Amino acid sequence: MNEFQLLAFARGIGFQIAVAIFLMGMMLRLTEIYSLGRKPNLAEPRLVSGASGWHTLYRRFAPPPGMLQTAYITYIGGYVFHIGFMMVFLLFAQHIKMIQELTGLSWPPLPAPIIDFITVVTLVAMLVVLVDRVRAPVKRFLSGFGDYLAWTITFLPVLTGYLAVKHLFLSYTTLLALHIVSVEIFLVLLPFTKIAHTATVWPSRWFNGNTNGRKGVPV
């Protein structure tokens, strides 16, 4: 398979297969998780303003008092790479064009130099959190194959995308094909790896906030 055939595959049947696995995988995983249900809480609730599942959905974006100083790499690295990843995905002109072709929706892109800058910052942030994972005793202790796999399949689309745009090391066609393939790998593995937290984090925050909110504790 040459680079043109690879690109054609990645843009065609490869993309369709990846999206199908992603959608079915997410349905399977979310069904597995949330069909387990939970028992009703019979304790008389204590109503306190700001204490609910919905409040916890956004409250957990902010670090609790003192935690930012204690774990600044985790927080700042995490903020930068998550926000950077989403900005590059949603505000890069080529991505918006692709989304428009798929859904009909579009919005104004960010200028290319700004996207370039955000991409580099995102890549650096991801490398920093990786080094921190290897060096910090608690993270190193907790981390296993799944953690490094999740990092790798998230890092590769950003890296290959940047290389393709900048025409670095390989031909544009090859890099574009590799970029699309890396995105497809990301999509296929998302439901079955730690990246599934992109979906479960919201109900998790809600459950915690709801349970403790009933007690009158804004968490």
Next chain:
Amino acid sequence: MSASLSRAINVLKKVIDAPIASYLNSCVHCGLCAEACLFYTETHDPKYTPIHKLEPLRRLYRQEYTLIGRLLKAIGLAKPITDAELEEWKELVYNSCTMCGRCSLVCPVGNDIVYMVRRLREGMAIAGHAPQGMITVTKRAIETGSPMGIKLPALKFQLSQIKAETGIEIPLDQEGAEYMLLLSSMEVINFPEFITAVAKIMRQAGKTWTLCSEAFEATNSGIQIGVSEIAEEIVSRIVDGAEKLRVKTVISPECGHAFTALRWEGPNLIGRPYRFKVRHILEVLDEFREQGILKTSGPEDARMTFHDPCQIVRMGGVIEPQRRLMQMVAKDFVEMPDSGKYNWCCGGGGGVSANEDAKELQLIAFQRKKEQLEAVKAERLVTACANCRIVLEEGMERYRMDVPLVGLTELIADHLVEANNVGGTG
């Protein structure tokens, strides 16, 4: 597979629900929960990272409730849970977790880690992998009604002592009283002045109240060790007693786990809402304050601080009443760093103080509280949990700290306007 392990796995399979599955799928191993756990911050041993304490539960969930986990298990690629592993995990699940819930407060993905520890304890306990000290205490609670073996005659003796010393008649089994007060065994034996204090306050407020001879013990060892059937049995005794006496409100004493067990877990354990209200004594005192029937005088000049018991504050939702009450009796009330819902545990909750194997670790963990106390240079320490009091006293003795410690209810009673004019109530 041994019969005990089989029982453990069956129990764990039953307790895994959608929130637990969601939490286990959300964890990204960021390690922030370690920074919220005093067993990690005071030892820097990564094995005390809260989410790591749930490893057997995580693996069981994966092997039983996910397609990929089941496939791996079917072809022999999943690491099975063993009795030996659960025995090894005893130190992490019981000795080094006070179920303070601080980890659940900081997790960025929102995982309620303490909720999962509570459920994992259910499987551990049923398989016999709970600490011997907690097993003994729980058996005693079922056999005698009290984890310390305090029976009705012992309570009656204490009540007669109180009457002899103060002239106060403590009401017992008064049908139709507005309030029914529960006690922890520690209050009966170590801090009977709490009972006197409540009597004085009720007298001043003009409220009817009673103890119940069939249900005076509030401590719930079933919750701490993780056996729901025992927890239900203990709650049911209280519910039966309260309904028999037709009281409107049951007062949880200055005991953290007793409050959480009765107020928040009780209705779910017995499968129905209560026909009475449950309030912590601090909530009742705050209501009296608000109604203007709690009158105090002579706030003290001494610099005072308040230790927030985790189960009352972070896990129980009683956050502000104690602060308003402290303002009534202390001119110089200072908050420790990380007070309120962010407070650090004394190190002995969740059954840790009843577990001799955990004693040394508990005292190491106490260094966090020591640091908090030293930061405010308090002349007097106030709290509202009998177990916290014992643990704080042990810790301060170990580290040669000389800070007088008192329960808030007693402190309030000491400042009642008519503190010297008391008599029988009920």
